[in-house]
Amino acid sequence: MNAPSPYVRSTARVQENGKGEVMENETGRVEAFSDGVFAIIITILVLELKVPEETGSAFWHGVREQWPHYAAYVVSFLIIGVMWVNHHTIFSHLKRVDRPLLFLNLMVLMVVSVIPYTTNVLAEHLTEGGSANPAAVLYSLVTVAYALAFLLFWWYVTRVGHLFHEQVDKDGARATRVRFGLGAIAYPCTVLLAFFSAPLTLVAHFLIAIYYAANQIPIPLVVEEERLESASDLRK
Amino acid sequence: MNAPSPYVRSTARVQENGKGEVMENETGRVEAFSDGVFAIIITILVLELKVPEETGSAFWHGVREQWPHYAAYVVSFLIIGVMWVNHHTIFSHLKRVDRPLLFLNLMVLMVVSVIPYTTNVLAEHLTEGGSANPAAVLYSLVTVAYALAFLLFWWYVTRVGHLFHEQVDKDGARATRVRFGLGAIAYPCTVLLAFFSAPLTLVAHFLIAIYYAANQIPIPLVVEEERLESASDLRK
């Protein structure tokens, strides 16, 4: 065993054994932080729902008039939920994080965090004659920005593959880039759709979220039996 | 040991040993995310409390006038707390998560996240002559939606039982469905009650939460002694 360099990457968690697993815990704290951001973002959507002021028999009328807020709430909740699942899936294949990854992750979170705002903008303008369409364009543009940030993140992760678990098939993972990119084509399409109909844009985002929820691109694994066996030997 | 399929469910956390416990960590991150949402939801209830503007000797009068907000705060805090304990209990019996479960969980969280809104609607209208009742109906309807989402979740979990820990008695768990369903009957009753009295509806929700806090349906376990012993053999 060679003595490691006295200067290690300072983002590493220092551990007793000083081995490769040093960075492993790191993904834990990045995941926890990201989960926190996702949980807060998905939850503060509710703060945008307005209390109807109508009293008496007009109450239900006032509730019904809030439909754009309710619809936008459901769609954005679903979108952020699916984004969380995807983020989650990627990280479950990572063993380490490094400095660029931390900041690419921060970019993804920065875009996701804007969604409650664009949700509110869209809900406020959805029934306005002239501004529903641009509000829907803004809403869709943020999903495009998310797709770009996520593709950049995925491109970085698969470029060298140095952060993956050993079991991940690095070439196979790199090959999924095109499919990931094609999958994201739906978002720019919603921008175009937004010029024609804001409500249909919301419906489209709903359907895209459902589609992504059901159909996720799997990240291929190569399980090397020998390593596994030797690993379990180590535990005996 | 057979080589596992190179394509595994991509929601699995990849681990050194590549065995069944691969998915086990998964419940950890879903629980953490759900806990985050519950913690945020229960905490942002306080944002709806309004500062009394009365000064001088009228201050306490202004505080007293906020009683609907205080009462709704206490009841909703308790309701969400009990929902968290229930969510918690179910997950403590799960060993794995799969794609449908993730989304059924997301549905549960989406309904729970609406509660601060309906709490605020009810508090604002509780002392209004004509709109207190419909506001209480809305409040109760969301608890019905929660009960439905939770029953669907429980129905899915107990249908095959493939996500349970080995110790859980799958047939026994399936048999609790009826009791779970009957237990949830209280929520539709509060909808009916809401047509007659909004304050009584709030009291009813308070009592239901207390009841559920004290009386929870246990999930039966079958502890197979042999497996346990062999499991502890493995650890020696």
Place this chain on the structure above:
Amino acid sequence: MNAPSPYVRSTARVQENGKGEVMENETGRVEAFSDGVFAIIITILVLELKVPEETGSAFWHGVREQWPHYAAYVVSFLIIGVMWVNHHTIFSHLKRVDRPLLFLNLMVLMVVSVIPYTTNVLAEHLTEGGSANPAAVLYSLVTVAYALAFLLFWWYVTRVGHLFHEQVDKDGARATRVRFGLGAIAYPCTVLLAFFSAPLTLVAHFLIAIYYAANQIPIPLVVEEERLESASDLRK
């Protein structure tokens, strides 16, 4: 080894080994949920700070006029921080949770969660001639409610001591009740003080928080050497 009862407390996390450590994970998730609530409560204090509207040279004057909000922010941040440390300390001595504990914990969290509200009430009224005192009374009353909830929690935990780690000296822990109770006497005193001076009440809360930060009542431990050694034997 006797076969355990097929019905176990359903709040237990089911684990492979089916032993006493079954409940241990439980404190983990309760702590995580409580930490989430504390983190959110301490953070949303900032939402109450108002942007000064004065422009030009009057800007700093506008900032200075916000001093009650800044002072209340600092004091409440410190108070909640100390409450978190105390909560933290108690839980670090627990090995298990049970149903009553979950709800006593929920009571503590419910009171803590009100603090951003009373902070805001106090800050808004601190410079009002007639309502500063009652606002300070309200602020102090919530700290009294916290002390009561926390004492009830501690009373329950120490009554039987069945939830403690083995190392905790149960009799010694029970004996701290009086000191805990005496320590909490400071809170009712601030209620009295609030009738005379609201700013002094804020100063008193600041000093109390500093005092509790520096002087915490230790929970006595009895480390039984034999058990420890046999425990490490088990690990060999």
Place this chain on the structure above:
Amino acid sequence: MNAPSPYVRSTARVQENGKGEVMENETGRVEAFSDGVFAIIITILVLELKVPEETGSAFWHGVREQWPHYAAYVVSFLIIGVMWVNHHTIFSHLKRVDRPLLFLNLMVLMVVSVIPYTTNVLAEHLTEGGSANPAAVLYSLVTVAYALAFLLFWWYVTRVGHLFHEQVDKDGARATRVRFGLGAIAYPCTVLLAFFSAPLTLVAHFLIAIYYAANQIPIPLVVEEERLESASDLRK
């Protein structure tokens, strides 16, 4: 093995083995709490973004007028993100926490938590003729306060080094104090810059965050090979 003192520091997590690792878990919960605060702070930045009220063709004009809020959002998101990474790095080198550290950490969090407020103040005043500069001064002063709190934290941690992992080179860590201090000189400079130009101050903070993101001062490690080997011996 000597019997430990019956009174241990009560912030320690009591564990079966009663050894040095007692305090190790402690950093876990402090990190989790701090991560929660950072995640909430970075996320509630979005709550300050205002929905443009302009309808029709004026919508995009209304969006463009929000540019100070968008710019301040991006810069503050980046600043808090970098602060999180730094906080994270320090804690990854700690093995224990003690009472003073808990409160120095609380001071850091208290300053960071103010950033959404100063972000909002700056965004609201950025296009005001006379108050943009003082608002930028206020924004920069909070970053100075953060630097001071962080240096105090780092000074305490490196003074004795009793909280570090064994692998950390304590003398080397102490020697980084000067570099840490010099690195923080950029913040007071932004205060001076703020007297001349508020927009340039925002740009400066953006560039500082990018610089710190890319260039972090490493904490030197001394890995003692012997200890590591004996440690892995213990695990066999």
